[in-house]
Amino acid sequence: MRAKQRGFLNSAWDFFCSLKLTIFSLIALAVTSIIGTVIQQNLSRQEYLRVFSEKTYRTLDQLQFFDMYHSWWFIGLLVLFCINLICCSIKRFPRVWRMVHNPMLVPSEQVLKTFSNVDEQLVAGEIKGLTQRMQGFLGNQFSAPQVTEQDGSVYLYAEKSKYARFGVYITHLSILIIFLGAIIGNVYGFKGFVNIPEGGETNKIWLRNSQASLPLDFTLRCEDFSVSFYGNSQRPKEYRSVLTVIDQGQTMIDHRPTIVNDPLSYKGLTFYQSSYGAAGDEVVSIKVKLRGEDKVDAFSLQRGQMVDLPNGDRLRLADFTPTFRNFGPAARIDVLPHSGEARAVTVFKNFPDFDNERGGAYIFTMINFDQRYYTGLQVTKDPGVWVVWLGCALMVIGCLVAFFMSHRRLWVVLSGQDGKVGVRLVGSAHRNQPAFELYFDELKNKFREELSDS
Amino acid sequence: MNSGQLFNLVTIGYFSAMVLFIGYLATRSSVIATLATVLAYLGFAIQTVAIGLRWYETYQVPGGAGYAPLSNLYESVVFFSWTILLIYLLIDLKYKQRSVGAFVLPFAFLAMTWAQLRLDSTISPLVPALQSNWLTYHVITCFLGYAAFAVACGVSIMYLIKIGKENKSSDAPAGGLVGIMPSAKILDDLNYKAIMIGFPLLSLGIITGAAWANYAWGTYWSWDPKETWSLIVWFIYAAFLHARITRGWAGRKAAILSIVGFAATIFCYLGVNLLLAGLHSYGA
Ligand code: HEM
Numbered sequence: 016m017r018a019k020q021r022g023f024l025n026s027a028w029d030f031f032c033s034l035k036l037t038i039f040s041l042i043a044l045a046v047t048s049i050i051g052t053v054i055q056q057n058l059s060r061q062e063y064l065r066v067f068s069e070k071t072y073r074t075l076d077q078l079q080f081f082d083m084y085h086s087w088w089f090i091g092l093l094v095l096f097c098i099n100l101i102c103c104s105i106k107r108f109p110r111v112w113r114m115v116h117n118p119m120l121v122p123s124e125q126v127l128k129t130f131s132n133v134d135e136q137l138v139a140g141e142i143k144g145l146t147q148r149m150q151g152f153l154g155n156q157f158s159a160p161q162v163t164e165q166d167g168s169v170y171l172y173a174e175k176s177k178y179a180r181f182g183v184y185i186t187h188l189s190i191l192i193i194f195l196g197a198i199i200g201n202v203y204g205f206k207g208f209v210n211i212p213e214g215g216e217t218n219k220i221w222l223r224n225s226q227a228s229l230p231l232d233f234t235l236r237c238e239d240f241s242v243s244f245y246g247n248s249q250r251p252k253e254y255r256s257v258l259t260v261i262d263q264g265q266t267m268i269d270h271r272p273t274i275v276n277d278p279l280s281y282k283g284l285t286f287y288q289s290s291y292g293a294a295g296d297e298v299v300s301i302k303v304k305l306r307g308e309d310k311v312d313a314f315s316l317q318r319g320q321m322v323d324l325p326n327g328d329r330l331r332l333a334d335f336t337p338t339f340r341n342f343g344p345a346a347r348i349d350v351l352p353h354s355g356e357a358r359a360v361t362v363f364k365n366f367p368d369f370d371n372e373r374g375g376a377y378i379f380t381m382i383n384f385d386q387r388y389y390t391g392l393q394v395t396k397d398p399g400v401w402v403v404w405l406g407c408a409l410m411v412i413g414c415l416v417a418f419f420m421s422h423r424r425l426w427v428v429l430s431g432q433d434g435k436v437g438v439r440l441v442g443s444a445h446r447n448q449p450a451f452e453l454y455f456d457e458l459k460n461k462f463r464e465e466l467s468d469s
Numbered sequence: 470m471n472s473g474q475l476f477n478l479v480t481i482g483y484f485s486a487m488v489l490f491i492g493y494l495a496t497r498s499s500v501i502a503t504l505a506t507v508l509a510y511l512g513f514a515i516q517t518v519a520i521g522l523r524w525y526e527t528y529q530v531p532g533g534a535g536y537a538p539l540s541n542l543y544e545s546v547v548f549f550s551w552t553i554l555l556i557y558l559l560i561d562l563k564y565k566q567r568s569v570g571a572f573v574l575p576f577a578f579l580a581m582t583w584a585q586l587r588l589d590s591t592i593s594p595l596v597p598a599l600q601s602n603w604l605t606y607h608v609i610t611c612f613l614g615y616a617a618f619a620v621a622c623g624v625s626i627m628y629l630i631k632i633g634k635e636n637k638s639s640d641a642p643a644g645g646l647v648g649i650m651p652s653a654k655i656l657d658d659l660n661y662k663a664i665m666i667g668f669p670l671l672s673l674g675i676i677t678g679a680a681w682a683n684y685a686w687g688t689y690w691s692w693d694p695k696e697t698w699s700l701i702v703w704f705i706y707a708a709f710l711h712a713r714i715t716r717g718w719a720g721r722k723a724a725i726l727s728i729v730g731f732a733a734t735i736f737c738y739l740g741v742n743l744l745l746a747g748l749h750s751y752g753a
Contacts, residue, residue, distance in 0.1 A: 034711050034714065034715045035715060035718075037708075037711050038708050038711055038712055038715065038718060041704045041705070041707050041708035041711070042704070042705070042708050044704050045701045045704035045705050045708070045733075048697050048700060048701050048704070049701065051692060051694075051697060052694035052697050052698060052741070052745055053745070056692065084692045197690070206687065206688065245594050246531060250593060250594065250596065251596055251597055252594070252596075252597070253597055253600075254597050274597065275597035275598055275600070275685060276597070276598070276600055276601040276603075276684060276685050278684070278685075278687065285687055287685065287686055287687045288597075289686065393686060393687050394687070395687035395688065397687075400683065400689065403679075403689060404680070407672075407676040407679070410672055410676075411669060411672060411673055411676070414668060414669040414672060415669055418665045418668075418669065419665075449658070
């Protein structure tokens with residue numbers, strides 16, 4: 016029973032350590048991730064029913080395909096992936112640690128035979144003198160060796176970039192760190208939004224996923240919002256909110272322009288320019304001149320608003336549009352004389368003489384109009400984001416180390432053979448063998464030269 | 470001379486280089502191989518100038534504030550073909566395996582042809598969402614990664630042809646088309662080398678994209694289809710890297726993973742925009 020249990024534990028451990036599981040989970044993650052890119056995520060029931068039948072909808076919903084990146088099975092795959100990563104590292108890391116910190120100073124004959132980069136010379140001389148020569152040689156050509164004497168033989172060991180062996184582990188650790196950052200963000204952070212009309216202020220925001228509001232311990236004011244376009248085209252050039260932060264009566268940030276790609280941060284919260292819209296009606300300024308007189312009156316009106324003219328007639332802004340066909344901003348004005356019938360007049364901002372040419376008793380011109388906007392700001396707090404960036408940096412560094420650096424080791428073994436000295440040069444690299452072979456061939460020539468002029 | 474005319478010249482250059490490389494496979498003439506390589510270099514040089522010229526042109530259009538020409542589908546496809554040549558020429562400098570050109574130049578040529586014939590090359594100034602240096606970093610890293618994967622895909626196709634032929638005629642040394650190709654071992658190594666370059670670049674591409682999204686919208690990851698597909702591509706190449714060191718998965722299966730990876734890359738780049746909905750704006 017005991018043995019059986021241990022047998023089971025061992026095979027479970029082997030299962031979680033295996034690279035085949037890694038390949039399986041990577042491919043499984045890749046394949047399942049496709050689902051969420053084909054089926055739009057997190058729509059409402061009605062929207063899905065427009066595409067799927069009731070029955071299909073229910074099946075897909077049960078499988079959590081409509082929010083699949085948060086489904087139990089997708090999260091499960093990610094957890095499996097992490098367990099695999101952790102187990103595999105636990106299994107292999109100690110060996111690598113040992114290899115880096117306790118190098119094989121005196122490799123056995125058996126181990127030496129496993130390396131394919133070898134050269135051996137038989138030279139006359141003394142081991143002691145030759146050891147010094149070889150020490151100098153390795154020091155000059157590669158790196159200073161450690162010297163060990165054992166059973167009459169002398170072993171020189173030199174290495175380079177031993178920490179390259181950790182590259183893979185840094186990469187793997189970085190993935191766990193990124194997950195950690197994401198979890199921190201999910202637990203301690205939030206996403207929300209807030210709309211503020213120009214000139215208005217707020218001290219609460221709305222949370223994205225819960226319809227609830229969240230009070231701020233400061234006040235955010237929108238001083239101004241504007242949108243600009245390239246030339247006369249409809250292509251937007253800039254959305255700009257001018258924001259002020261007031262904290263306990265003090266202005267902490269004053270009139271800070273906030274545009275897309277340049278958010279405003281305060282007290283761990285970040286405000287992003289994300290949308291805008293009209294807040295209430297436009298205010299239209301109209302000039303009124305009585306034909307033949309010099310006096311001009313000016314009025315600012317909103318849609319439906321009525322004003323009295325000095326002579327007792329009245330006028331009303333019946334309608335306004337910022338774009339009337341291709342003619343630009345246009346307003347319809349009703350003139351209501353104190354006696355007689357009402358008349359409608361249309362004025363265009365871009366054609367100031369239009370009404371004059373009509374030849375009526377009044378001459379109307381539109382001077383300008385002003386649209387009040389609200390700005391829509393995305394608000395987030397994510398204390399995990401720096402952990403994520405740390406993980407990302409480690410990932411890139413780890414990949415570069417893992418791919419482009421190699422732990423290279425050289426041994427020189429001197430042993431007496433029939434009155435002469437056998438000098439063996441052995442080399443090994445933990446990756447990029449072809450490049451190391453080239454290097455070793457060159458080194459071999461220098462090695463022979465060095466020994467030949469003794 | 471405007472950039473569009475220069476790009477036409479580039480397309481012709483890549484076409485000729487491609488034909489010559491294929492001719493090299495058929496004739497084994499080293500003169501033809503050298504000529505093909507020279508044309509590839511020439512095309513690359515002209516393309517570099519042309520991209521610079523287009524950059525200059527973005528300042529010349531009315532109301533244009535100027536931008537690095539990486540902002541719409543046309544510009545990105547042109548840049549993609551430039552990066553394919555860049556990675557290919559780097560590998561050519563190091564390994565001098567001329568037959569690889571016949572399997573890589575077609576990608577660059579197809580990209581240029583498509584861009585010149587079918588895509589809208591109008592220079593239009595950037596909308597607010599794209600006005601960020603992150604755009605430049607993001608696009609450059611992604612496309613360098615994609616290009617490395619294109620080279621790896623070409624090499625993997627060669628690998629499969631090579632081992633397919635070798636298995637059939639087991640002892641006689643393969644002649645003709647296959648004989649001139651590098652050995653399966655070298656191809657496998659080249660495939661790995663290319664992905665070794667591509668993988669960190671793709672990782673950086675995803676990271677700069679996440680950094681940009683975080684800067685512009687406040688979320689570094691939102692599972693939008695483009696993001697998800699780039700992650701899918703990343704998973705596939707991670708599987709490739711581990712497949713190579715796993716017994717039973719090295720060689721053929723690794724080569725197939727590399728080809729699948731490039732297919733996914735192309736889908737991530739084009740398919741997502743043309744077929745799926747999302748935040749990324751190249752498709753429009
Ligand atoms: C379940 C998760 C994973 C496990 C169990 C795992 C395991 C391993 C193992 C055992 C190695 C070989 C180490 C050695 O040569 O001594 C390795 C290499 C590597 N892994 Fe992973 N890995 C996982 C996920 C990932 C992921 C997601 C990445 C993506 C960045 C990655 C990147 C690498 C790299 C770059 C190498 C070096 C490959 C090479 O030498 O060609 N690993 N992994």
